[in-house]
Amino acid sequence: MLIDPREREFTTAWSRWVYLNPFDHPETRSLHEQLHRPGLDIEEAAQRRPPVATPRLFVDGLTRRVEALLARLNERLRAGARPDDQAEMHAYEDLYFAPIYFRWFDGDDLLQAAGDGTARIAAYPAFVAACREWTDVPVELGQFFRDPARMFAILFQLRRSFALVSTLLQGNSRPAARLRGAVWNSIFPHERRLYGTLLFDRMHEVTTLILGPSGTGKELVATAIGLSRFVPFDARRHCFTEAFGGAFHPINLSALPGDLVESEMFGHCAGSFTGAVKDRVGWFERCASGHSVFLDEIGELSPAVQVKLLRVLQSREFYRVGETDPRGFAGRIIAATNRDLGNEITGGRFRADLYFRLCSDVVRTPSLRDQLDDCPSDLPVLVRLIALKCLSSRAWPEQIDWLTDLSVNWIENSPEVGTTYAWPGNFRELEQCVRSIMVRGEYHPPLAPQQLAAATNRAQSSAPSMTPGGGALNRFVAQLRAGELSLDEVLAGYCSLIMARSPNLAAAARKLGKHRATVQERIDPKLVADFRAG
Numbered sequence: 001m002l003i004d005p006r007e008r009e010f011t012t013a014w015s016r017w018v019y020l021n022p023f024d025h026p027e028t029r030s031l032h033e034q035l036h037r038p039g040l041d042i043e044e045a046a047q048r049r050p051p052v053a054t055p056r057l058f059v060d061g062l063t064r065r066v067e068a069l070l071a072r073l074n075e076r077l078r079a080g081a082r083p084d085d086q087a088e089m090h091a092y093e094d095l096y097f098a099p100i101y102f103r104w105f106d107g108d109d110l111l112q113a114a115g116d117g118t119a120r121i122a123a124y125p126a127f128v129a130a131c132r133e134w135t136d137v138p139v140e141l142g143q144f145f146r147d148p149a150r151m152f153a154i155l156f157q158l159r160r161s162f163a164l165v166s167t168l169l170q171g172n173s174r175p176a177a178r179l180r181g182a183v184w185n186s187i188f189p190h191e192r193r194l195y196g197t198l199l200f201d202r203m204h205e206v207t208t209l210i211l212g213p214s215g216t217g218k219e220l221v222a223t224a225i226g227l228s229r230f231v232p233f234d235a236r237r238h239c240f241t242e243a244f245g246g247a248f249h250p251i252n253l254s255a256l257p258g259d260l261v262e263s264e265m266f267g268h269c270a271g272s273f274t275g276a277v278k279d280r281v282g283w284f285e286r287c288a289s290g291h292s293v294f295l296d297e298i299g300e301l302s303p304a305v306q307v308k309l310l311r312v313l314q315s316r317e318f319y320r321v322g323e324t325d326p327r328g329f330a331g332r333i334i335a336a337t338n339r340d341l342g343n344e345i346t347g348g349r350f351r352a353d354l355y356f357r358l359c360s361d362v363v364r365t366p367s368l369r370d371q372l373d374d375c376p377s378d379l380p381v382l383v384r385l386i387a388l389k390c391l392s393s394r395a396w397p398e399q400i401d402w403l404t405d406l407s408v409n410w411i412e413n414s415p416e417v418g419t420t421y422a423w424p425g426n427f428r429e430l431e432q433c434v435r436s437i438m439v440r441g442e443y444h445p446p447l448a449p450q451q452l453a454a455a456t457n458r459a460q461s462s463a464p465s466m467t468p469g470g471g472a473l474n475r476f477v478a479q480l481r482a483g484e485l486s487l488d489e490v491l492a493g494y495c496s497l498i499m500a501r502s503p504n505l506a507a508a509a510r511k512l513g514k515h516r517a518t519v520q521e522r523i524d525p526k527l528v529a530d531f532r533a534g
Contacts, residue, residue, distance in 0.1 A: 272322025
C-alpha cells in the first residue's frame with residue numbers, strides 16, 4: 001500500500017479537484033471545504049465568481065501540503081512500496097499538478113510571452129528540469145507525465161482557456177456561471193485524464209451548437225471556444241508552433257446574399273456560375289487544422305446548403321462549387337442560431353439529420369433579463385464593460401466610472417426602463433443604451449410594449465409552412481402582402497413557385513435569369529410540391 005487510509009480522503013478529494021470544471025461552483029466549494037486548512041474561510045462569493053477569486057493563501061497552503069505528501073510517498077516508493085492498483089497510481093500522479101501548475105502557470109507572464117506563438121519561452125528548460133526532479137521516482141508515470149512538451153502545452157491551454165472564459169463571459173449571476181461552466185466543458189471534456197492522453201488534438205472533431213436569443217453573446221461563446229484550442233509546443237525551439245489567436249473564422253450567414261453563401265463557405269472554381277471569373281478559396285478551405293469556423297445564424301441556411309454541410313460533418317470533406325474532387329476539412333465547426341430548431345424541423349425548414357450531427361455539444365446562452373433577475377448587482381458590472389468598449393482602452397478610470405455611474409443611474413431611474421425592463425435586445429440593446437446615454441444623456445426603447453409583442457410573434461414565425469392543397473399560393477401571397485416574410489423567404493417562395501410551373505430546373509433558371517446552381521439553392525422542394533398540388 002502506497003497511500004495510507006488517513007491520506008486517502010485527502011488524495012481522493014484532491015483528484016476530484018484537479019479535474020474539476022473550475023466554473024462548477026457548488027462542487028468547487030464542497031471540495032474547498034475538504035481540502036482547505038483548518039481556520040481558512042472560503043468567501044461566499046466563490047460560489048458565483050470564477051475560482052480566480054480563491055484566496056492566495058489557500059493555494060499556497062494547499063501546494064505546500066501536497067508537496068509534503070509527495071515527499072512522504074516518494075520515500076515509501078524508494079523503500080519498496082508500490083501502488084495497490086491503477087486507482088492508487090492515478091491518485092499519486094494527480095498530486096503532481098499542484099507543484100507544476102501553481103508554480104509555473106498561475107500568472108499572466110506566460111500568456112503575454114506566448115501571445116504571438118513565436119517568442120521563446122525562457123522558463124521551459126527550468127520547467128523540464130523541475131518535472132524530472134518531481135518525477136524522479138522508481139515507478140513509471142503515465143504518458144502525460146513522460147512528455148514535458150505536451151504537458152507544458154496542455155497546462156498552458158488550461159491557463160489560457162480560464163483567462164478567455166473569465167474575461168469574455170463576465171457576470172456574477174448563476175445563469176452566467178452556468179454558461180461559463182458549459183463553455184469550459186466544450187473546451188475540455190468531462191474526463192480530463194482521457195483528454196491529456198488521447199483527445200487533446202482531436203477536439204476539433206466535436207461540433208458545438210450555441211442556442212439563445214439574439215444579443216446574448218453567442219459569438220463571444222464561440223470565440224472563447226475557438227481561441228482555447230490546443231496549440232502544440234516545440235521543445236526544440238522552446239516556443240509554441242503558432243499563435244493561439246487567428247484561429248477563429250466567423251461567418252454571419254444571414255448577412256450574405258443567398259446565392260453567395262455556398263461560395264463563401266466552400267469556395268468555387270472559375271466558370272462555375274455567372275460572375276465566377278476566377279477560383280475562390282472558401283472559409284472551410286482557409287481553416288487550418290484545429291482552427292474553428294463559426295457559422296452564425298445557421299437556421300438561415302437553405303436546404304441545398306444544409307445537405308452539403310451535412311456531408312462536411314459526416315465525412316470531413318467538401319467540394320468547391322463547380323468541382324468534382326473532394327477537399328478535406330480538419331477544423332472545428334461551431335454553429336449558432338436564435339431560432340427554435342425543433343419548430344424549424346417540424347416545419348420542414350431544417351433537416352433533422354443535420355441537427356443530429358450538431359447536437360453532441362449544445363451550449364445555451366441566457367438572456368440579459370434572466371441574469372439581472374438572478375443578480376441585480378450585475379448591471380453596473382456589465383455597464384462598466386460596455387463603457388470601457390465605448391471609451392476605448394485609452395480612457396482614464398475616472399472617465400469609465402463617470403459613464404458607468406451616469407448610465408446605471410439613468411437606467412434605474414427611467415420610467416421607460418427601470419429595473420424591470422425586459423431588455424428584448426439583450427446585451428446588444430444594453431450597449432446601444434449606454435452609447436445613447438453617452439451621446440444624448442438619455443435612452444428611449446424603440447418599441448412600445450404592444451409593438452414589442454407583435455415583433456416577437458413575427459420573429460418566432462419562420463418561413464411559411466405550406467401544406468398540400470389549393471391554399472398554398474394564397475397563403476404565400478397573404479404573408480407577402482402583410483410583410484411577414486424576410487427577403488430570403490420571399491426569394492425561396494418565388495423560386496419554388498416558378499419551379500412548380502416549369503417542366504424542369506433548366507427552364508426555371510431561364511425564366512428567372514439565374515444560373516441553375518443559384519436557383520437550385522433557393523428552391524424549397526416541399527414548397528414546390530405544395531404549389532404543384534394547389
